[in-house]
Amino acid sequence: MPEAREQTFDHLSPEERAVVGAPSDYDWAGATSAAGSARPNVTQFSIRVDRALLGQLQAIARARGVTVSDVARESLERYVQAGGRPAVAHILVSFKPDAGLLVQVEGGRAELAANRRTASVDERVPAGAPAPSTY
Amino acid sequence: MPSFDDLVFHPEFEAHQSTAGRRVVAVGEADDAWHGQRTFVRNRRRRAAQYLMLGRTPGGRAITVVLLGTSIPGTWVAYTAWETKTGDL
Numbered sequence: 001m002p003e004a005r006e007q008t009f010d011h012l013s014p015e016e017r018a019v020v021g022a023p024s025d026y027d028w029a030g031a032t033s034a035a036g037s038a039r040p041n042v043t044q045f046s047i048r049v050d051r052a053l054l055g056q057l058q059a060i061a062r063a064r065g066v067t068v069s070d071v072a073r074e075s076l077e078r079y080v081q082a083g084g085r086p087a088v089a090h091i092l093v094s095f096k097p098d099a100g101l102l103v104q105v106e107g108g109r110a111e112l113a114a115n116r117r118t119a120s121v122d123e124r125v126p127a128g129a130p131a132p133s134t135y
Numbered sequence: 136m137p138s139f140d141d142l143v144f145h146p147e148f149e150a151h152q153s154t155a156g157r158r159v160v161a162v163g164e165a166d167d168a169w170h171g172q173r174t175f176v177r178n179r180r181r182r183a184a185q186y187l188m189l190g191r192t193p194g195g196r197a198i199t200v201v202l203l204g205t206s207i208p209g210t211w212v213a214y215t216a217w218e219t220k221t222g223d224l
Contacts, residue, residue, distance in 0.1 A: 004174050004189050007199065007220065013155035016215050020201050025180045026187060032136055036170040036190075043166050045144035 004031040047072075139188075140209035142169045142202075151215035160216035164192040165200050169213075175202075186211070189219060 006028045012020060049057075054068070061068045079085070144162050145151070152159045168190030176187040186202040197219035203212040 004176050011155065011157055011217060012215075013151070016151055016155060016201075019182065019203070019214060020184045020187075021178060021180055021182045025178050025182065027177045027179050031174050031176045031189070033172065033174040034139070035172050036168075037140065039170040043144075043162075044141065045148075045162055046146045048146040 004028055136175075138209040139173075139175065139202075139211060141207075142166065142211055142213055143205070144213045145203075145215075148213055148215060152217065155215075157217055160192075160196070160198050160200070160218065162213075164194075164196065165198065165213055165216050167193050168198055168200065184214065 006023050006026070009017060009020060009023055057068045057071050061071045064071070142165075144165070148162060148165070149159050169188070171190055173188050173190040176189065178185050178187075183203050184201045185204045188200040188202055189197070190200070191197055198216055199219045200216040201214045203214050205212055
């Protein structure tokens with residue numbers, strides 16, 4: 001890697017400058033280069049959460065006997081696996097006499113029992129009775 | 136020369152950049168640069184920022200990352216970053 005040259009810090013915000021300082025603070029001539037270590041399979045980063053959420057994470061972690069990090073990591077994994085949806089998909093289970101038992105997942109729909117003969121729950125509902133829309 | 140073993144990203148790493156109106160160097164890009172060929176420039180003064188790390192993203196962007204020291208030897212916090220201007224490397 002070529003020798004580092006002194007940079008300008010004109011593009012930094014006042015808050016950044018307070019932390020970073022001035023270009024003249026740095027030993028540009030004494031810069032040292034090195035290859036980074038082999039990439040591990042993990043990256044550490046921190047997130048800022050409010051106290052209420054942290055308290056809830058701690059309560060879940062205590063109940064499960066795991067760490068707050070474990071709970072947070074698992075929730076992030078689920079979030080990613082769900083395509084970035086903020087919560088577990090909302091599931092509606094409903095029954096219609098002419099359609100059978102329906103399980104409706106946000107963004108999708110599965111019909112578990114398509115007719116009266118295969119829908120056992122169907123037998124408990126007299127024909128013509130108002131169908132409960134949601135259980 | 137201290138060791139540079141682990142990098143942890145500040146919660147506002149990307150926000151610091153966007154607040155200043157710069158094109159953001161993403162956490163993943165800085166992490167890639169951390170594991171590549173890098174150059175460290177020491178701050179001679181007693182400031183929170185102890186080193187600048189100069190490196191490149193896999194896409195070829197030259198970046199500078201501000202490193203804060205921690206109480207754990209070899210572990211650093213990436214506070215903010217910017218695209219290194221041509222000629223600075």
